[in-house]
Structures are given as structure tokens and as C-alpha cells.
Amino acid sequence: MTLRATGRVLGAFSVCATIAVCTLYVTKSTAQGERQAESNAAPIYGITIPAGYRDWRVISVAHLAGGNLKQLRTQLGNDIAIKAFREGKLPFPDGTIIAALHWNEASSDENNKVLASGFPGAGLQSSVAGSAENVQFMVKDSKKYAASGGWGFADFKNGKPGDEALHKTCFPCHQPAKDRDFVFARYAPTP
């Protein structure tokens, strides 16, 4: 597996998810509409990108690096997810959706100039979210996804889901977090 592929899979690592019904596309019941729904839904779990996930609240932030891979990441949660994290409630209730947004880390020349001027000799280096790499979702539906710990997983790049082989890696990879309902992310304290 190349690191490029690794980068994609690692969304599964940080978090994954689903949306139960393809609301955006299933409203169109023509054959064309159905094909489109299929192409926009992740394999195995049938998840499409939840509308408005970019507006969700922050669970935590993370950094991943190794070889050519350098990413800045954040995990966001829908209202049900945030409530469960804050209350420390396990397992997560049905309806929980966790989104993991992954960006390629970009060194910020403009920030570094300011740092070098304001804090000479400190050797400070700033990096920021660069190009979007992928987004992943974990959707809790204890009945629908009973075979995978109650979670559906999905991985998208440029709005398109990864293939079945990719999605087969999600649940096995999350096994080590079984005692936290298969969720790696922990809620970051409020500064």
C-alpha cells in the first residue's frame, strides 16, 4: 500500500461514518437518479455526505505525519455526537455522526515571516490547513450496522466515495477502540 493510499485509509483510522438515507438523491426516482445515488454513496454502508457537516461543532484537532504524508485534521460532530461526547456517554446513541476532515498540511510562509520578526531566534514554524485530502464519516445505527459495531463508515475525496476495498478496512481498523465504542477521537478540553 502506497502512502497515498495510506492517507486515504487513515480517515478510517481517525474517524469514519454514514448517513442513513440518501435524501439528496433518492428523491429523484428515475433510473438516472438511482444511478447517481449509487455513485455518490459509499460502498458497503450506503452512506452519502451529510448536508452541512462543515457547520458542525469541533470534537478535537489532530496532526498526522510520516513519510510524505503530513496532515492537519479535525473531527466534527452533529448535535447528538457533541452531546454524547460532553456527557461522556457510551455507547454513542443512534443518530450520532462524526466527521473527520483531513487537509494536507501547508507550511505558512506568511505566518513564518511574522513569527521570525516578532519572535527572533525562537525558530517557530507555522503550518495551516492546505488542500483538502478527504472527509470521513462514522454514522451510528445500531440495527442497520449491527455487523460493524453499530457503525457505518464512509470515505470521500472530492465528493466521491472510495471503493469497496477501502471501506472494508474501516471497521477492523477501529477494533482497538472497542471499549470507547470504536471511536478514536477524544473530546478536546475548552481553553
Add this chain to the structure above:
Amino acid sequence: MTLRATGRVLGAFSVCATIAVCTLYVTKSTAQGERQAESNAAPIYGITIPAGYRDWRVISVAHLAGGNLKQLRTQLGNDIAIKAFREGKLPFPDGTIIAALHWNEASSDENNKVLASGFPGAGLQSSVAGSAENVQFMVKDSKKYAASGGWGFADFKNGKPGDEALHKTCFPCHQPAKDRDFVFARYAPTP
């Protein structure tokens, strides 16, 4: 300046802000209430911590490292801020508040074990938001803060504002971003 102090100031670097009125404390008009209001407001700009800022939406994420300092960061915006970022509108309208949340970066042993097992030889290292370091705010009020580009700045650690010397550094440090209305953060693309 020690790196510890540097870490604090750098919130000013990444972002800063204010809330115009100490709503939480000024409702109590006793002498005690007034003293409390004063101790919770940042010097110079009179800003207190905006209620519910942890629920605001994500502008971007960032990483800062140098010497002993290693931080993971996110910038969040209130509704006015997010709208302005998305529309690319400059200057930011009055009422904009940007929050910069800074955490000490913590290597994640539990994540690294999963990575080593799932991606042997890739040398992947994961870090996550550890302890809270500080939070900073930039509040736009073009009249009230006319002397500092229309922005009020504030820096808090453990709920307490930094001193006046710290807050004097905010506006000068933001000068290099004058052509972006003194805001360093850029809106991260939606993956």
C-alpha cells in the same frame, strides 16, 4: 521573552478578539460584581470570553512548533465571521468575532499503536489536542476599536485574561495582515 510567554503571545499572532459588553457580569451592579467584571475582562479592550464560543464553526486548523512549544490550534468564527469568510468579504463587518483555540500537542500512543499495526513500516505519528493552553479573540467594532484597525483583542488562559503588556503586542503583531483586515487565518476548503 521565554517560549512559555511566547506561546501565550502567539495567540495574538494567530488570532485575537473581544466581546463588546460584559453581559455576564455587568448585570450585577454591586461593587463586588463590578470588581469581578474587571478581573474577567481583558485589559485595553475590555473584552470578556464570549458565551458559547466552543460551539462556533471552524475557519481552519493550524500547527505551531519551535523549541519546547508544540501546539495544535483551530480558529472558530461566530455567524458573522463565517459568513464573511465564505463570501470573501473585507473588511469584516462589525460584530465579527474570531476565536483561536490553542492546545498543547500531545503524542497519541494509542493512535500510534493502531498505526504501527495497520500500516507497518510507514512510520506514522499521530498527535492530538492535549491540555488547553489559551484562547484568544478578535472582536470587530469599527468605532469602539478605531485606534486598532477596528479590532479588539483578548487573550485568556484558564478563564483569566493576560496582562496589559501581553495585550499591547496584539495589534502591532497583526499589522502584516493589514490587507486582509489584520486577520491571519484563511478559510480552509471543505473536503
